Structures are given as C-alpha cells and as structure tokens.
Amino acid sequence: MLLNVDNLHVVYHKRGQAPVAAVRGVSFRIEAGASFGIVGESGCGKSSLAKTLIGLQKPAGGKITFEGAGTASMTAAEFRRYRRSVQMVFQDAVGSLNPRMTVRQTLEEVLRVHCLAAGTGIKVRVEELMDLVGLPHNLLDAFPREISGGQCQRVSIARCLALEPRLIIADEPVSALDVSVQARILNLLRSLQRDLNLAIILISHDLAVVRNICDKVAVMSEGVFVETGSADEVIKTPRHEYTRSLLEAVPDVGRALKQKPRMNTD
Numbered sequence: 330m331l332l333n334v335d336n337l338h339v340v341y342h343k344r345g346q347a348p349v350a351a352v353r354g355v356s357f358r359i360e361a362g363a364s365f366g367i368v369g370e371s372g373c374g375k376s377s378l379a380k381t382l383i384g385l386q387k388p389a390g391g392k393i394t395f396e397g398a399g400t401a402s403m404t405a406a407e408f409r410r411y412r413r414s415v416q417m418v419f420q421d422a423v424g425s426l427n428p429r430m431t432v433r434q435t436l437e438e439v440l441r442v443h444c445l446a447a448g449t450g451i452k453v454r455v456e457e458l459m460d461l462v463g464l465p466h467n468l469l470d471a472f473p474r475e476i477s478g479g480q481c482q483r484v485s486i487a488r489c490l491a492l493e494p495r496l497i498i499a500d501e502p503v504s505a506l507d508v509s510v511q512a513r514i515l516n517l518l519r520s521l522q523r524d525l526n527l528a529i530i531l532i533s534h535d536l537a538v539v540r541n542i543c544d545k546v547a548v549m550s551e552g553v554f555v556e557t558g559s560a561d562e563v564i565k566t567p568r569h570e571y572t573r574s575l576l577e578a579v580p581d582v583g584r585a586l587k588q589k590p591r592m593n594t595d
C-alpha cells in the first residue's frame with residue numbers, strides 16, 4: 330500500500346462567514362504504481378483534497394498514511410521526505426514556472442536545492458529528464474514564454490520527476506491545453522506511470538480525461554466520493570445519477586488517446 334486516505338475532512342474557516350466543508354469524509358487507497366482518477370464538477374472539492382494530500386492544507390479530520398506512516402505523526406525530516414515523494418502537477422503550467430528562468434535553470438535548480446546531482450552529473454540528469462518527458466534538448470535554453478503550453482507542462486512534469494517521486498498528483502493537468510495536446514500529455518503521464526512504476530492521481534472535471542488512463546476512478550460530488558470503481562465499471566454501469574450526468578458530456582479525448590503518441594511536438 331502506497332497511500333491510504335481514511336475519512337478525510339477539509340474545512341475552510343473565514344472570519345464572519347460560515348465554515349465551508351470542502352471535503353467531507355473521503356477514503357481511498359492507492360497501490361504503488363497504480364493510477365487513480367478523481368472526477369467531479371468544479372467546486373466539488375478536488376483541489377482541496379489534492380492540496381491536503383501534499384500538505385498545503387491541514388485536514389480537519391481523518392488520516393493520511395503514506396508507505397505505512399501517518400503524516401500527522403511524522404517527524405520534520407520524515408514529512409520532508411513525504412513532500413518529496415508526493416509531487417503535484419498543476420493546471421497552469423506556464424504560471425507554475427519561473428518566467429525568468431530557462432528550462433535548463435528550472436531543472437538545475439531543483440537538482441541543486443535537493444542535492445540530487447552535482448558537477449557534471451547535473452547536466453547529464455537534466456538531459457535525462459528532458460528525454461523522459463519527450464522534450465528536445467534544444468529547448469533547454471528557452472524561457473517559458475518561448476515554448477508552448479504543452480511543452481511547459483512537460484517541463485513541470487520533468488521538474489517533479491527530478492525528485493524521483495512515488496506519487497504524482499495531477500490536478501487538471503490538461504484543462505488549459507488544446508485537445509490534441511491534451512492527449513499527448515495524458516499519454517506521457519500514462520507511459521511514465523508504467524515505465525517508472527509511478528502512482529498517479531489524475532484529477533479532472535472531465536470523465537473522458539481519466540477513463541483511458543486510470544485503473545480506478547472515483548466520482549466526487551459536494552465533498553464526497555459518490556461512486557468508486559474501475560473506469561469501465563463506472564462508465565458502463567454508473568450507479569449514481571450524478572455520474573450519468575457527467576457521462577453525457579464525453580468529448581473526443583478518448584478517441585485522440587488511441588492515436589500513437591508523438592514526441593517533441595507540442
């Protein structure tokens with residue numbers, strides 16, 4: 330068992346306002362190397378759940394266990410290790426990169442800060458990371474504004490991979506991208522998951538995005554998982570009314586995903 334989430338609650342308190350219960354008792358578990366999709370409409374609590382899993386938000390209740398250790402009782406050093414093992418990819422790929430740093434500087438920085446490579450090892454590792462995400466080395470000296478949104482998302486995935494995580498949480502990683510580029514980024518995530526035995530939590534408002542990638546899917550509504558099952562089960566025999574309504578709007582990403590993945594071309 331890689332990650333176990335038990336009865337997790339997230340509540341926001343704002344002065345003068347009623348508390349907002351964004352996550353209300355969510356439980357699930359993920360094995361090493363597995364892929365788990367979380368689908369639900371905007372505002373249902375997906376990002377709140379993700380932020381809580383990476384420690385940006387304190388849970389109001391419940392328990393997160395990673396590789397057998399509860400996050401609440403980790404020492405500072407253990408928690409730092411956990412924060413490295415669980416990396417997040419965001420929707421706004423361009424915005425999540427420093428506009429003043431080239432691709433090379435972005436990747437070198439993460440390796441230096443975390444002491445993951447030194448000397449000539451840095452250059453070698455940076456090029457390996459570019460290869461892993463299918464980016465040509467001639468983009469190393471480009472700034473984020475000089476490359477496409479899909480390429481920026483590949484850079485932010487490479488920056489995550491630099492830390493050798495066990496789990497990547499991708500929160501709407503393709504929502505800001507063109508449909509054809511979406512499919513290629515999703516294919517990249519899928520092949521990384523398989524090749525690196527990396528677990529992935531893929532979060533989307535769009536069932537079509539998760540259906541071809543994820544072994545298991547949870548449907549989230551108003552802070553709770555209303556349905557969990559294999560992607561096929563959930564899609565073919567939705568038990569919940571809300572899942573049926575999500576299924577009514579399945580666009581063409583599914584078809585695009587079946588195309589052969591192309592490299593270097595976002």
Ligand SMILES: Nc1ncnc2c1ncn2[C@@H]1O[C@H](COP(=O)(O)OP(=O)(O)O)[C@@H](O)[C@H]1O
Pocket residue numbers: 341342343349350351369370371372373374375376377378
């Ligand atoms: N920092 C915050 N402070 C107060 N309320 C928040 C905050 N972040 C999110 N919320 C509220 O929590 C609920 C869930 O939001 P969010 O987790 O962003 O959903 P999703 O990612 O599914 O769109 C929404 O009602 C949202 O308005």
Ligand SMILES: [Mg+2]
Pocket residue numbers: 375376377500501
């Ligand atoms: Mg969100």
